[in-house]
Amino acid sequence: MKKISKETFSLIIIIIGVLATFTIFLPALASPNDGTTFTGFDIVFGTEFANFGSWVSGNIRASIFGILAYALPIVGVIVTVVMKKGEMIAILLFAISAVLLFVMPSYISTTVTILGTVTEIDIDWVFAYGLISAQVLTVLGVMVLLMKTVKYPN
Numbered sequence: 001m002k003k004i005s006k007e008t009f010s011l012i013i014i015i016i017g018v019l020a021t022f023t024i025f026l027p028a029l030a031s032p033n034d035g036t037t038f039t040g041f042d043i044v045f046g047t048e049f050a051n052f053g054s055w056v057s058g059n060i061r062a063s064i065f066g067i068l069a070y071a072l073p074i075v076g077v078i079v080t081v082v083m084k085k086g087e088m089i090a091i092l093l094f095a096i097s098a099v100l101l102f103v104m105p106s107y108i109s110t111t112v113t114i115l116g117t118v119t120e121i122d123i124d125w126v127f128a129y130g131l132i133s134a135q136v137l138t139v140l141g142v143m144v145l146l147m148k149t150v151k152y153p154n
Contacts, residue, residue, distance in 0.1 A: 009148040010080060013090070013141060017077030020097070020137035024070040026130025029105065037128050040070055043108055050112075061109040069100035073138055080145070091145045098138035101131060 024040035031037075038047065044066030050058035076093035079086040105125035112119050127135075 004151070006148070006152045009144065009152070012144050013080050013148070014077050016137050016141040016144060017073040017080075017094075020073035020134050020141065021070055023130045023134040023137065026133065027128035028131040028134075029108065029125040030128045032124055032126050040066070040130055040134070043104070044070060055115060057113045059111050059113070061111065063107055063109070065100055065107045066104060069097050069104060070134070072097035072100075073141060076141065076145075087145050087149045091142055091149070094138050094141040094145060098135060098142065101135045101138060104131065 024044065026039060027037040028040035028043050029038050036049070038049070038060065043060060044063050046060050046062035048057060048059050050056065072093045076090035076097070079093065080090045083089065105123075105127075108123075108125065110121050110123050112121050
């Protein structure tokens with residue numbers, strides 16, 4: 001069996017972390033009612049999905065947890081590259097990101113404003129392929145980092 005070098009593990013982690021972060025530009029969540037999809041960028045930084053003048057509007061509010069979910073993999077990459085023994089911190093960062101990505105629908109706040117009255121609505125979001133990709137990549141990042149830690153403990 002061919003031995004994987006420490007540098008190869010680092011390159012794999014860099015690729016996984018960058019890809020996981022850039023999935024923010026892919027569709028993340030979809031509304032089950034009409035199939036409207038929102039990118040990760042729209043979900044975490046907020047967007048207006050309906051606007052009928054001053055009468056009615058609908059918004060997805062920005063989410064700090066969503067920002068963390070997409071940012072932590074690249075932070076994990078930076079920690080792995082910069083710190084000599086940063087793998088354990090990177091594992092933790094990738095794991096936190098994975099958890100935040102898996103529970104994303106629970107902390108996304110959606111509001112509807114009707115004649116100045118703001119009401120929070122509950123949407124049963126469906127995962128879209130971008131969010132599923134991010135979830136898979138972060139879990140894969142944890143596994144690769146664990147393998148690197150076991151294979152090269154120093």
